[in-house]
Amino acid sequence: MAYELIGITVLWIFLYGYLIVASIDFGAGFFAYYAKITKKNHLINKLISRYLSPVWEVTNVFFVFFFVGLVGFFPDSAYYFGQTLLVPGSIAIVLIAIRGSFYAFENYGSKQSSVYLFLYGATGLLIPASLSTALTISEGGFIEETSEGVHLLTGALLKSPYSWSVVFLAIVSVLYISSAFLSFYAHRADDRGALDLVRKYALFWSSPTIIASLTTFIAMSQHNQEHFNRMMELWWVFGLSVGFFMIAIFLIYQGKYYGWAFIAVMFQFLTAFFGYGASHLPYLLYPYVTLSEGVVNDAMGLALVIAFIAGLFLLIPSLVLLMRMFLFDADYVKGKK
């Protein structure tokens, strides 16, 4: 059986899940800080904290799942990424650690301070930037393999237009996804003041998102022609993505179906993310690790797949319970519970 395909699909779904839930969280942090300095925090900060409080830990686990799964399904990639990502990886860990713990300190501990809000806002933008490095180096050209081992070419990474376009795309997508979700949440909570504000954010961040996507396409054609060509073969997937983008913006602009609008946003990123992922193959890390050669042995592959299915039977009902309690319980969302 093709464990490599099952494995990469599972991992990619988790990474997509992280992309969505973490973007909501990261962007919310930035908006909370921005609202504070523009003196509009009374409008949205309560809304943000009601959503974030019960789910922040869950967000983190999506990420852990992805990298633990990567080590399990594709041990070779663990070696290459581990060797090269020491610095960006460590920076990401530190940012995640500061964000997570200071969130808990403030939320469960004492009242809000602006230092905390600043950290919370800043880390929300820096984490996606540092994590996106992993995707950037997977395109090849930033790694050198010598007799001493594998090393990252930091200079090349910092000078590459492709690398910066990915960072830019990561940051604006975070703000766009987050504001689209918060519009939906504010609408559900019947909070007009908050809704007006976050809806404006969503409309504002939509155009940079689509511009950054195009820029990344262009930079990709310069950086890794092969991958670009494979992406062009899947042009219809990216076309669908643009279609979902237009639906989302239309619905948010109309100001009615915010739930459907957010679902369109999710599909916009689902199609783009899987289009990117599918065209990335057969390479996991160009040109060192391919899907079929880097995959784990069959026995472990089977064990992981069984574990994964068993785990889903446990997790999906639990997640549904959590969502019913906090996300779709109208009274809770409105702050009555």
Added chain:
Amino acid sequence: MFELDNVLLSRLLTSLTLGFHIIFATIGVGVPLMISIAEFMGIKKKDPNYTLLARRWTRGFIILVAVGVVTGTAIGLQLSLLWPSFMQVAGNVISLPLFLETFAFFFEAIFLGAYLYTWDRFKNPIYHWLLSIPVVIGAGMSAFFITTVNAFMNTPQGFEFKDGALVNVEPLVAMFNPATPTKVFHVLSTAHLTSAAILAAITAFYIIRNKNSDYHKKALKLTVGSIFIFALLTAVAGDLSAKFLAHEQPEKLAVAEWHFETEEGADLILFGHLNEENEVENALRLPNALSFLATGDFNGKVVGLDQFPEDEIAPFWVHYMFDLMVLIGFYSLGVSLLYLIVAKIKKWNENNKLLLWLIFLNGPLAMLAIEFGWIYAEVGRQPWILRGYMKVAEGATTSPNVGWMLLLFILLYTVLGIGVITVLRKLFKNNPAESELERHYPDFKTEGEER
């Protein structure tokens, strides 16, 4: 410091993260059960003192869990960043429990979120208590899975090395290796012991500070009683672990006991020091006790360090780690037993200052024992990262900048450590239990009078 080589720097950074993480991980594994017990007693006895205990413990717990989560994420990533070659092998053979641990943790996180925000949401409080069960199970399962990975590093099995490639991998055999049962038992019993010890220490401290209400007395009885039970279990676990080591990993026991010559009727050496000829001086010797510890027979044969090549023996100083760990374990057992005896005898007062101080000391000591125990477990395995297959030096990263990362993480853990202490102090200082009891349960006083 940048003249240090990568292997040493990687080891330092890993020990730093693990040493910091284990404090929060231990509390994360042990405290949910204490909370669950307290809440259950509150419901059964209809006594809001216990319910409030569960509420206040939860409030402190969630902050410590947050640090546990982020440092756990850190060590998870750091393993790949600092030990890429090791993780390449580990990914092939032992990634199943790593993967399962994430599931267990996910499960725990979901229900912890639900537990935290639903205290007054159910008409029947037993539903809220039921939410604590998956948290307790998730915490225990996380500990179980991750401990099997550590056990695997000590007694690897379930694979073969052929021409530099890993073949015939059996994930379950690797997971249930010989070290797994005793190690899991030891980790779980000590996590519960230490958590109860920390909670008891906090309570004792409040009573010393003249907070002598029913709330605190009940808390002390519950926590010290738990210490006693878990200390007994820990003693059993420790004994089984020693017998396991003697059988499967004799060099690790021998180095901890400074047992050089293979012999029958071996003495147990407590503390002391080694002279230049590696002879033990100034130590307390318990005749034949090592044989008994290792085999259950005072004349049993115990394998010594003479059976192993010199470059495969861990540093001798782990002896002190081992002795301190065991000593503290017995201290916990002794202090909790003393409290229970004094409490049983009506004429004596179990809340006297000296006893309270002893219980207070037991908290930090128990956490130190966890640190000593893990230092022994890890350094005692040296030079191996995967015993018999891969040495630590072969597993480390060759990328530059490990030294800078070490500095970065020292800074991070300092900030987190200070943050945790400040927040916890603030949280409880201005909010004493007595006033909270009145706020949450205003009817309780009158009910009490009727009874």
